[in-house]
Structures are given as structure tokens and as C-alpha cells.
Amino acid sequence: xxxxxxxxxxxMFRNKWILFYFLFFLILTSSLFxxxxxxxxxxxxxxxxxxxxxxxxxxxxxxxxxxxxRNFIELLLSQPINRKSIYFAKYLGATVSLSAGFLLGVxxxxxxxxxxxxxxxxxxxxxxxxxxxxFMTFIFTAFAFxxxxxxxxxxxxxxxxxxxxxxxxxxxDGIILFIIIYFQQYPLEKPVLVLSMLNPVDIARIFVILxxxxxALLGYTGTIFKKxxxxxxxxxxxxxVMVVWTVLPLTLGLWKFKKKDF
Amino acid sequence: MVKVKNLYKxxxxxxxxxxxxxxxxxxxxSAILGPNGSGKTTLIKAVxxxxxxxxxEILVKGxxxxxxxxxxxxxxxxxxxxxxxxxxxxKELINMLIDIRKEGYNPNIKEEIVNGFKLEKxxxxxxxxxxxxxxxxxxxxxxxxxxPEIYFLDEPTVGLDPISSSFLKDKIREQVERGRLVVLxxxxxxxxxxxxxxxxxxxxxxxxxxxxVEEIIQQAGERNLERAIAKLMEKSYNA
Numbered sequence: 001x002x003x004x005x006x007x008x009x010x011x012m013f014r015n016k017w018i019l020f021y022f023l024f025f026l027i028l029t030s031s032l033f034x035x036x037x038x039x040x041x042x043x044x045x046x047x048x049x050x051x052x053x054x055x056x057x058x059x060x061x062x063x064x065x066x067x068x069x070r071n072f073i074e075l076l077l078s079q080p081i082n083r084k085s086i087y088f089a090k091y092l093g094a095t096v097s098l099s100a101g102f103l104l105g106v107x108x109x110x111x112x113x114x115x116x117x118x119x120x121x122x123x124x125x126x127x128x129x130x131x132x133x134x135f136m137t138f139i140f141t142a143f144a145f146x147x148x149x150x151x152x153x154x155x156x157x158x159x160x161x162x163x164x165x166x167x168x169x170x171x172x173d174g175i176i177l178f179i180i181i182y183f184q185q186y187p188l189e190k191p192v193l194v195l196s197m198l199n200p201v202d203i204a205r206i207f208v209i210l211x212x213x214x215x216a217l218l219g220y221t222g223t224i225f226k227k228x229x230x231x232x233x234x235x236x237x238x239x240x241v242m243v244v245w246t247v248l249p250l251t252l253g254l255w256k257f258k259k260k261d262f
Numbered sequence: 263m264v265k266v267k268n269l270y271k272x273x274x275x276x277x278x279x280x281x282x283x284x285x286x287x288x289x290x291x292s293a294i295l296g297p298n299g300s301g302k303t304t305l306i307k308a309v310x311x312x313x314x315x316x317x318x319e320i321l322v323k324g325x326x327x328x329x330x331x332x333x334x335x336x337x338x339x340x341x342x343x344x345x346x347x348x349x350x351x352x353k354e355l356i357n358m359l360i361d362i363r364k365e366g367y368n369p370n371i372k373e374e375i376v377n378g379f380k381l382e383k384x385x386x387x388x389x390x391x392x393x394x395x396x397x398x399x400x401x402x403x404x405x406x407x408x409x410p411e412i413y414f415l416d417e418p419t420v421g422l423d424p425i426s427s428s429f430l431k432d433k434i435r436e437q438v439e440r441g442r443l444v445v446l447x448x449x450x451x452x453x454x455x456x457x458x459x460x461x462x463x464x465x466x467x468x469x470x471x472x473x474x475v476e477e478i479i480q481q482a483g484e485r486n487l488e489r490a491i492a493k494l495m496e497k498s499y500n501a
Contacts, residue, residue, distance in 0.1 A: 003361055003362055004362065011347070011349065071346060077311070078339040080333070080335040082331040261312070261313045261314060
């Protein structure tokens with residue numbers, strides 16, 4: 001499996017998409033730091049990127065990688081290698097490369113501007129932004145792999161990827177809003193708390209926002225989260241929920257991959 | 263060496279294999295024949311674990327292939343259409359497979375086949391730039407260089423020029439004389455008659471006829487295998 005992973009990385013480093021992804025975050029973060037020297041403000045903006053762009057790119061690139069390597073997978077499957085190793089090597093190859101692109105893209109400008117920063121350096125806040133970005137990569141690449149394993153047809157696969165993205169970033173919020181308005185006479189704290197955990201994007205947002213003292217950004221779910229747990233317990237809970245959200249699609253995808261006919 | 267018991271495979275609504283029972287032993291070339299869509303490739307893929315059977319058992323050297331993967335070290339597989347990771351060069355592909363598989367790798371065989379197919383000049387070329395025939399040669403190379411005990415060759419000579427094709431056939435006969443098992447599919451009957459010992463004739467997912475090449479020709483009362491098989495097929499079309 002480690003050998004397979006070695007070749008996955010070898011292949012990924014030749015991939016131009018990963019480079020673009022890195023440059024995108026590098027330029028974005030650098031320009032943000034250029035305009036404001038307050039990390040809290042930069043994090044607030046980057047957070048929007050983390051919860052919108054990272055899932056989208058992870059889904060799209062994850063699906064592309066999986067479809068493109070179908071030939072390679074077939075070749076490997078006729079060798080004495082088990083399916084689980086192939087799937088995990090592919091998954092780790094994609095997620096580690098994408099995460100590295102994101103991590104370096106947002107970290108390098110931060111380190112570069114660290115001396116010019118006004119006020120608190122917010123190490124912990126910045127770290128939690130990176131953690132939630134990395135989780136978004138792992139979660140949505142797992143979804144992408146699941147989708148690409150399920151659908152034989154590329155077009156259907158991409159369609160499903162876009163739908164998953166739309167659902168978690170836009171439609172889900174709409175559903176929550178609808179529920180809040182429709183059932184406003186009832187006590188909604190606990191149901192909404194559960195609903196927010198059912199959306200990895202919301203959880204990633206809350207994970208970072210819990211530490212910012214900008215209550216306007218918390219939103220309804222975030223406010224309830226903060227009220228229900230204190231900051232630390234809230235972060236631990238949301239961390240745990242993100243782990244579950246990674247493991248769930250990953251195991252489902254692996255299960256399907258093991259039964260798939262090539 | 264390979265034993266198939268009551269094998270069924272269904273793709274959605276289509277039942278491709280309907281109860282295959284088969285035993286293949288070493289030292290022979292067994293040809294799996296049959297019209298298009300009769301389940302030849304599916305049968306081979308099932309043995310390789312690329313296709314998961316709906317029911318039935320497959321044993322390779324006594325080991326049940328379901329949920330196992332290490333048995334594939336005994337097998338060399340040449341697919342119908344050779345597919346490779348496109349961005350690698352031929353040399354990189356060979357080194358990678360050696361690195362991943364190791365077991366059985368024999369540099370002498372590799373050299374022999376590289377020379378026989380004149381593949382030396384393609385070593386630093388990207389695989390996506392190779393022609394269909396050359397890809398087929400590469401596919402043969404990576405199958406033979408691990409010196410497996412069992413060969414599954416799905417239409418091995420398609421796209422090869424006469425020189426390469428006869429070279430490959432010589433190699434196949436050579437393996438059988440060393441006690442290896444070679445299973446191949448082909449639509450070129452003269453070729454099958456030339457290299458195969460046994461024939462398994464598949465029809466709509468079932469074994470229709472099975473036996474030695476000469477026996478089948480005799481039974482049909484025809485001059486050669488092509489006519490014998492054509493007669494068999496006709497019979498089945500009319501049935």
C-alpha cells in the first residue's frame with residue numbers, strides 16, 4: 001500500500017490542477033493580508049472560501065481523479081493487490097495532495113506577514129481554519145470517490161457531485177430556514193442542533209466561528225451551538241462530527257468499491 | 263490448477279454466466295471460444311476477481327478466490343484492450359509493476375520479450391503515444407515477465423503483425439511445455455487450431471461443447487476447426 005501511495009504522489013505532483021489550487025489560495029491569502037493586517041478578519045473571509053470553494057474543488061477534482069484512473073485501477077486489480085489498499089492509496093494520494101495545496105496556500109502568506117501583524121497573532125484561530133479546511137477536503141473527496149464508484153457514467157458522476165455541493169452549501173441552509181420559520185412556535189434548539197450536525201459544511205463553519213467574537217457570523221445554528229456547548233466543548237463536538245462525516249462516505253465508498261465489477 | 267464450480271453472474275437483468283463448471287490443468291493451452299457476448303471475458307474476469315460472481319465457487323491452486331487477492335501472484339492477465347496509466351513512460355510502468363508485484367519477476371524473460379517485440383526504442387515514450395499493436399506488445403511483456411503459472415490471454419494476437427504474432431505464439435507453446443496453464447480466447451480459428459490443446463465452447467453463458475481440438479473436428483465431421491465451430495454455432499442459432 002505504501003508503494004502504491006508513492007506512485008499516487010508521483011502522479012499527483014505532475015498534476016497541474018493541484019498547482020492551480022495552491023496558487024489560488026496563495027494569491028488570495030496574500031492579497032487579504034496585504035489589505036488588512038488583522039488575522040481575525042482574514043480568517044473571516046477565508047472561511048467563506050473554505051466552506052464554498054474547498055468542497056467544490058474537492059468534489060470535482062476527486063471525481064476527475066477517480067474516473068481518470070480507472071484504467072490504472074483495472075491494471076492494478078489484475079495484480080496481487082487487494083482492493084482496499086488500492087482505494088485507500090487513491091484516497092490518501094488525492095486528499096493529502098489537495099490538503100497540502102490548501103495548507104501551503106494559506107499558511108505561507110500568514111508566516112510571511114506574521115511580523116507585520118497588528119494585534120493578536122491568533123495562532124489558534126488560524127490553526128482551526130486550516131483544520132476545518134483539511135477536513136472539508138477529506139470529507140468531500142470521500143464523497144467524490146463514493147460518487148465515482150457508484151456511477152459508471154462520468155456525466156452522471158459530475159452531476160451528482162455538483163448536486164451534493166449545492167445541497168450542502170445552499171439547499172440545506174434553505175431547509176433549515178424553512179423549518180425555523182414554519183415551526184417558530186415550538187422550542188427548536190435541540191432539533192436545529194442536530195440538523196446542523198447533519199451538514200459537514202455547517203459544522204466546519206461553526207468549528208472556526210466559535211472562537212471569533214463576531215456573533216453576526218454565527219448564524220442561527222452557530223448561536224445555538226454556542227449556547228448549548230461552551231467554546232471548547234463545542235469545538236470538540238464539531239471535531240468529532242467532522243471525523244464521523246469523513247469516515248461515513250469513505251467506508252460506504254470502499255464497501256461499494258469492493259463489490260464493483262470492472 | 264483452476265476449478266470453476268457452478269458459476270453464475272448477472273449484470274442487472276442480464277444473466278451472463280449460467281452455471282459454469284470447469285476444470286483446467288497445467289501443461290495445456292485451453293481456448294475459450296464462443297460468439298460475441300457469450301461470457302468469455304466475464305468468465306476470465308471472474309477468475310481474476312475483477313468481476314464478482316453472483317454465486318458459485320472459483321478455486322485457483324486450491325484457494326478460493328472470493329475475498330482473497332494473494333492468489334493473483336500465480337496469474338498473468340492480458341486484457342482484451344490493453345489499458346495503462348497514460349502519463350507514465352514504458353520504463354516507468356515496468357519499474358512500477360516490478361516494485362509493486364516483485365514475485366516471480368524474471369529479468370531474462372523481460373529482455374527476451376523486449377528484444378522479440380523490438381520494444382527497446384519505446385522505453386522512454388509515454389504510454390498514451392503508443393499505437394494499438396505496441397500497447398498489445400507491452401501488455402504481453404508485463405504479463406510474461408513475472409513468469410506466472412497461469413496465463414489468461416484475452417484475444418492476445420489482435421492487432422499484432424505476423425512476426426510479433428508468431429513470436430507470441432511460440433512463447434505461449436514454450437510456457438505450456440514448462441507445465442504452465444494457458445487460457446486464451448480468440449476469434450481466429452486457425453490460430454486456435456495451431457496452438458490450443460483443449461476447447462471450451464461457450465454459448466449464452468453455458469458450456470456447450472468441451473473437448474480436445476481433434477475430437478471436436480472429428481465429431482463435427484469437418485475438415486478444420488473453423489468449419490466445425492461454424493457448424494456448432496449454426497446448430498445453436500437454429501435451436
